[in-house]
Amino acid sequence: MDYSPSPNSSWVWRRICKVKHEIAPGYTDGIWHQQEGFSSAKCYDWLKGQAPKMKWERVVWTGWSFPKHNFLGWLWAHEALQTKSKLLNYGVVDEDTCQLCGMGSENQEHLFFDCPYSRRVIHKKLSDAKGMDIPTTNALEWCVNRQGSKVKKEVQYAMVVCVVYVLWQQRNTCRQEMVLVRPEWLAKRILNDMKARIRERDKSHLSIFYMEWLESKNLM
Structure with a gap:
């Protein structure tokens, strides 16, 4: 010593x-x-020390998501993503207008769920996934309070985290390369990412009921 x-x-x-x-x-x-x-x-x-167990841990660390989606979801839950509103507070940028829609302050709530562009992506995603729910406000709280079976909840969590991940990537692409793709294309990518993850996951423990449910949601 x-x-x-x-x-x-x-x-x-x-x-x-x-x-x-x-x-x-x-x-x-x-x-x-x-x-x-x-x-x-x-x-x-x-x-x-002893820290309380975070209620959202099951939302962002679900096994139905790709690890890279999980990690970004963890940053989202911590409100640690470097949005323009946060960068403005740091003095890094001069304004905080949303990169995707050019309207509103680019904070996490706006970027992922209030932004008109993001809402078009989510609306298209809802139709592609045949009725899968995706909230457009207070998404994390909605997920935490979600009712239903474990499998359905975790697939839903994975869907929300996938939406966050893909929209964040599009935001960065738009910021760095000034490229904004059509919402329909982004919705298709979300669906394909979900399908890819679900197809590679071990589903031997799932009943026929859940397998049919995944197929009914166009996720298989």
């Missing part, structure tokens, strides 16, 4: 050594007293 790295040490080594000051309160006379025995996992749990 008395060791101090030299100023010439690498940043990584100095950061590793700094950890000892953060875990020092967990020791008394050189003995780790917060939990029985010591391990890096137990130390990490002790440092981060």
Whole structure:
């Protein structure tokens, strides 16, 4: 505990050594007293403390989504996507007009669910998927409070997260390359992504009822 790295040490080594000051309160006379025995996992749990389980974790980490969709959904749930309204607050951009429609402030709620372009994508997606529900406001709260069987809920979660992922990619393409595709094409891509994921997923545990339900929604 008395060791101090030299100023010439690498940043990584100095950061590793700094950890000892953060875990020092967990020791008394050189003995780790917060939990029985010591391990890096137990130390990490002790440092981060007890956090409530997030209600939306089942929404963004569903196995019916591609991992890349899951990750972006996690950023969306944390409101961590760098929308123009957020960049404006950082002083990075001069205005926050929505990149997709040119109307309204580009925050997450507008970009994914209030934007006229996004709504056209969702409307087209609803018809392609034969009645699959996709909310156009408070989507995360809607998903958390969704009722129904586990399979149907998780497929629905995957659909919402896929919509977020594809719209975010289109927003970035439009921002970087000034290319905005037709909403019908984007809706088709969402449907194809969902089909690709569902087809590669192990469905041996599903009953005939759910297999027929997926087919009825044009997801097989």
